Amino acid sequence: MTYKAVFFDIDGTLVNEEKEIPQDTIEAIAQLKESGIDVFIATGRAPYYFQHYAKPLGIDSFVSFNGSYVVYKGKVVHEHPIPEKTLELLESTALANNHPIVMQGAEAGYANYPTTRSIRSLPNRSMICVLRCPATEAATGRRRRCTKRCCIAKLTRNRCTRRPKLRSVT
Structure with missing residues (x-):
């Protein structure tokens, strides 16, 4: 099976208990990107809560606010704001x-x-x-x-x- 995209949560997945990104995670994300696989962050958080993790990893795609705000390769592709x-x-x-x-x-x-x-x-x-x-x-x-x-x-x-x-x- 060939994967086209991989979605990471933040706490306990992308970031360890010390709120740091482990070296093996950094390497795995780099390998995924080199293989042409899109890497996303998926979280209930607001984007400003996780950009300091995403930017150093070169992750510019994410699903945030539990799906109500989605960005793909830096471009907003879905948003559902409160009326x-x-x-x-x-x-x-x-x-x-x-x-x-x-x-x-x-x-x-x-x-x-x-x-x-x-x-x-x-x-x-x-x-x-x-x-x-x-x-x-x-x-x-x-x-x-x-x-x-x-x-x-x-x-x-x-x-x-x-x-x-x-x-x-x-």
Whole structure:
């Protein structure tokens, strides 16, 4: 039987208990690629959680968010984000009840009440708290709620950008 693709999970498969990629795994992936076999990562995680493992191995194909975001050779081939109306309902309900909510996009996590521990646990400190707009507060000196467009947006160059496509909510 000839294989066309091999899918690796991360914990206990691609990465050992020390969160390192064993040398024999590195060699096996190189052999698979040399044989023309596509190598994928398959995980429930967001891509920003595992890119620091994938890039050094030259893996640019993955199935993430339990199948709702698929990339093949660096190109998105399938995505199923949470509908905008559902996100708005989740945001408003969480905000009205002072309830923490974390949403995951492909490049970062977004939260209304991130804790120091939750931020420290993420690669590249990729948790961003934006249910208030920091750019507006800094510019006006006043605390003010963000508009719908700014809520759960990524802060870039001191301004809020459009909401990313989000694929999981916890």
